[in-house]
Amino acid sequence: MKRGFLNTPKAQKQLLQGTNTTSAATQPAQGSYKYGVLPEAELALPKDYKPLARPTEGPDVVTLKYGSNEYIYATLPPVPPGTKYSDFLGGGYSECWISDHIKRTIEATPNFPTLPLTPTGGKAYRIAKAGDKGLGMFATRLIRAGDLIIDERPLIVVPASSIALEGVLSYLANKYTPDQRLRIMLHEKDRCMELAYNKLDPERKKAFMALFNCHSRDGSGEFMGRVRTNGIGIDGEKLRDKDTTGDVGRYSAVCDEISRINHSCCPNTVYHWHTDTFSVRVFAVRDIPTGAEITLKYCNIMAPAAERAAALDRYGINPCACSVSCSDPARAKIADERRARLKTRSMLVPPSTPEDPEDAWVQPAVKQLRELEEEGLQASDEYYHALGGLLVPYLFLQNVDKVLFYAKKLEALSKARDNLKNFEPLYLSREGMKTTESWKVVGRMPKSTRKTASGWLLFLQSYIAQRRTSM
Numbered sequence: 001m002k003r004g005f006l007n008t009p010k011a012q013k014q015l016l017q018g019t020n021t022t023s024a025a026t027q028p029a030q031g032s033y034k035y036g037v038l039p040e041a042e043l044a045l046p047k048d049y050k051p052l053a054r055p056t057e058g059p060d061v062v063t064l065k066y067g068s069n070e071y072i073y074a075t076l077p078p079v080p081p082g083t084k085y086s087d088f089l090g091g092g093y094s095e096c097w098i099s100d101h102i103k104r105t106i107e108a109t110p111n112f113p114t115l116p117l118t119p120t121g122g123k124a125y126r127i128a129k130a131g132d133k134g135l136g137m138f139a140t141r142l143i144r145a146g147d148l149i150i151d152e153r154p155l156i157v158v159p160a161s162s163i164a165l166e167g168v169l170s171y172l173a174n175k176y177t178p179d180q181r182l183r184i185m186l187h188e189k190d191r192c193m194e195l196a197y198n199k200l201d202p203e204r205k206k207a208f209m210a211l212f213n214c215h216s217r218d219g220s221g222e223f224m225g226r227v228r229t230n231g232i233g234i235d236g237e238k239l240r241d242k243d244t245t246g247d248v249g250r251y252s253a254v255c256d257e258i259s260r261i262n263h264s265c266c267p268n269t270v271y272h273w274h275t276d277t278f279s280v281r282v283f284a285v286r287d288i289p290t291g292a293e294i295t296l297k298y299c300n301i302m303a304p305a306a307e308r309a310a311a312l313d314r315y316g317i318n319p320c321a322c323s324v325s326c327s328d329p330a331r332a333k334i335a336d337e338r339r340a341r342l343k344t345r346s347m348l349v350p351p352s353t354p355e356d357p358e359d360a361w362v363q364p365a366v367k368q369l370r371e372l373e374e375e376g377l378q379a380s381d382e383y384y385h386a387l388g389g390l391l392v393p394y395l396f397l398q399n400v401d402k403v404l405f406y407a408k409k410l411e412a413l414s415k416a417r418d419n420l421k422n423f424e425p426l427y428l429s430r431e432g433m434k435t436t437e438s439w440k441v442v443g444r445m446p447k448s449t450r451k452t453a454s455g456w457l458l459f460l461q462s463y464i465a466q467r468r469t470s471m
């Protein structure tokens with residue numbers, strides 16, 4: 001899962017360097033938020049440090065103003081004062097510490113707030129013990145690729161790597177060491193998050209505090225620790241603070257149930273943020289049998305095992321218990337070589353020699369797709385591109401059965417990736433595909449050109465042009 005950006009070294013560097021030009025903020029600070037078990041001495045705040053004045057608690061108080069962004073506490077979707085969470089029929093609501101700009105962006109989103117969607121075929125999971133990983137989410141029946149498993153409004157939404165506290169940083173910069181500044185920043189962030197927590201209903205407070213906290217001994221505090229452990233980065237480009245770039249200025253959602261989904265280096269789901277429903281959706285990218293654990297990625301699954309291990313360490317995962325190919329060094333080495341190879345797309349050039357089957361030239365791509373499936377990499381972009389890349393040559397060869405086979409897989413994956421609008425449903429039926437321009441282009445080719453390299457190039461040009469116009 002792309003967890004809260006606070007944990008990425010890049011975000012922390014940006015956070016420390018600030019976005020303004022005051023001399024203090026441009027002083028480079030060393031290091032990043034630590035994690036694990038820190039010695040008592042490192043956990044203590046500097047003796048002379050006076051915590052920032054806390055804003056008066058109120059329904060929508062402005063807490064900090066920094067640059068063009070004012071940060072406020074808001075309930076989203078808005079609910080009438082005095083509403084009890086359990087009595088609210090509108091799909092739940094979240095307590096947010098967000099900039100005023102983001103609040104307005106959310107409220108101006110077409111169809112906000114639509115109700116979260118019902119999972120495909122109804123609820124199909126339970127939260128249960130997942131061995132050494134703590135709790136996890138498990139399928140209670142067969143879940144099909146493309147199915148929506150859960151659409152959940154978060155408990156809280158808070159800045160991930162925010163500029164909200166950078167004003168604090170510039171004020172501190174000349175006074176404390178970089179490590180002390182980091183310690184103070186964590187402390188102040190924890191206090192800001194506590195105010196969002198304070199606004200939760202008692203049952204939601206209980207749910208938040210029941211979440212796992214792998215940052216309990218590194219100075220993060222009860223609130224920040226849970227955000228660092230469970231926060232999911234949301235809708236990068238649309239929901240970002242004004243005048244920010246990169247990971248800074250983005251937001252993180254902490255959910256009740258989605259937070260129980262453990263990481264896997266071969267995950268069977270992907271997630272997306274939806275502002276109109278104000279919720280996080282989790283979709284299956286392959287069939288998940290009854291009883292199997294439902295998993296997400298917290299890091300780049302195409303990266304080598306050592307790189308993944310370093311990224312996962314920040315989420316309290318050490319070692320990763322997702323599969324043998326992660327924990328057994330010999331298996332990890334084989335998987336690394338395979339993943340590195342699978343990052344490169346196969347170049348396909350017809351024709352096959354006369355004695356070969358007519359799709360012999362497509363076989364490197366078929367093998368690549370099979371290997372991506374064997375590695376459990378259906379959640380990767382590489383798998384999506386490999387699947388799309390197979391549909392095209394079989395359309396060119398007018399192989400109806402193969403087009404149907406890959407189109408069905410691609411339809412499910414497009415649902416899961418939330419880009420069904422880029423999928424051509426006509427490929428899902430024998431009659432339909434024959435009415436597509438792709439099919440007709442081949443029909444118009446002289447027989448001597450069909451199934452040749454020059455025919456393939458012509459076909460590709462036409463296919464790409466059609467995709468551009470239909471998107």
Ligand SMILES: C[S@@+](CC[C@H](N)C(=O)[O-])C[C@H]1O[C@@H](n2cnc3c(N)ncnc32)[C@H](O)[C@@H]1O
Pocket residue numbers: 132133134135136211212214229230259260261262263264315316317318319320321322
């Ligand atoms: C977001 S929580 C996931 C739910 C958690 N297991 C619970 O009990 O609430 C992240 C924590 O789950 C555990 N975890 C998740 N995926 C893991 C994995 N692949 N291997 C080992 N531990 C894992 C780690 O303790 C991590 O800090």
